[in-house]
Amino acid sequence: MRKDTLLVPWDFTEVTENALLHAIKLSTYLENKIQLIHIVKNEKQKSDAERKLNNDIDRLSAKYQIKLEPVIRAGNLFHEISDYASNQNVSLVIMGTHGIKGVQKLTGSWALKVIVGSKVPFIVVQGPPSKKEVFKDVVFPLDYRKEGKQKVNWALFLAKYFDVKIHIITPKKMADSGLQKKARINVNFAEKIFNNHGINYDIHTIDSNRVGEETVNYAIKIDADIILIMTTKDIDFTDYMLGAKEQYIIANQAQIPVMCVNPRTDLSRYGSFSSTGG
Numbered sequence: 001m002r003k004d005t006l007l008v009p010w011d012f013t014e015v016t017e018n019a020l021l022h023a024i025k026l027s028t029y030l031e032n033k034i035q036l037i038h039i040v041k042n043e044k045q046k047s048d049a050e051r052k053l054n055n056d057i058d059r060l061s062a063k064y065q066i067k068l069e070p071v072i073r074a075g076n077l078f079h080e081i082s083d084y085a086s087n088q089n090v091s092l093v094i095m096g097t098h099g100i101k102g103v104q105k106l107t108g109s110w111a112l113k114v115i116v117g118s119k120v121p122f123i124v125v126q127g128p129p130s131k132k133e134v135f136k137d138v139v140f141p142l143d144y145r146k147e148g149k150q151k152v153n154w155a156l157f158l159a160k161y162f163d164v165k166i167h168i169i170t171p172k173k174m175a176d177s178g179l180q181k182k183a184r185i186n187v188n189f190a191e192k193i194f195n196n197h198g199i200n201y202d203i204h205t206i207d208s209n210r211v212g213e214e215t216v217n218y219a220i221k222i223d224a225d226i227i228l229i230m231t232t233k234d235i236d237f238t239d240y241m242l243g244a245k246e247q248y249i250i251a252n253q254a255q256i257p258v259m260c261v262n263p264r265t266d267l268s269r270y271g272s273f274s275s276t277g278g
Contacts (some may be wrong), residue, residue: 019096082118127256135162144182146261166201171208212245
């Protein structure tokens with residue numbers, strides 16, 4: 001079934017309106033409709049939420065000259081958005097976040113909790129879109145994890161719809177030679193596919209002990225438009241408490257959008273890509 005929807009989680013704040021602006025910009029390239037999804041705790045809250053969301057949609061539709069569709073779901077915030085996206089015709093979820101602030105530093109990233117488990121990638125944004133064209137420079141960290149190869153498909157997705165340059169970020173030297181070898185295999189895999197598809201890319205090495213910080217620093221240096229990451233497989237409470245590197249990247253101070261892919265790529269709309277091209 002053709003996936004034709006950009007989904008924007010909506011909580012009536014300026015941050016989520018920034019996410020909507022990103023979705024509007026993307027929709028002109030992807031030719032997707034836009035839905036706003038709001039989550040309530042129980043069924044009793046649905047009617048008031050529907051009235052409030054429809055009022056916002058009337059205001060936003062007039063303001064931005066765009067058609068928007070409302071979605072109200074009752075349940076757990078950390079499951080309902082990803083469940084809906086995974087089971088409907090959603091191409092991407094464009095989600096606004098306030099970053100990691102206050103109590104979030106103790107309980108883990110709100111954004112990461114929503115993202116984990118989704119079959120559909122999330123693009124997490126903090127501010128409004130830039131005035132530049134969408135996605136010219138993509139920062140693409142690639143380490144030793146075998147799941148990283150799945151992320152190559154989404155780099156190809158961006159290359160298919162946008163005129164991008166992929167900046168591969170990989171550890172310079174790792175203490176474990178076995179992990180270093182695996183990282184090199186992943187980079188070679190990505191190079192082969194990018195070469196076969198004629199995609200513009202380069203390779204930059206970073207300190208393996210500061211992956212999150214170095215990735216963000218490089219993205220700032222080249223004025224990147226988006227960072228494409230793979231979330232940690234089987235992320236657990238410890239990761240939320242101590243801070244997986246994804247949290248640092250998602251809440252980066254430069255407010256660079258971050259595309260988050262879980263280790264279970266679904267390209268049902270766009271088709272799979274082979275390493276031999278086509």
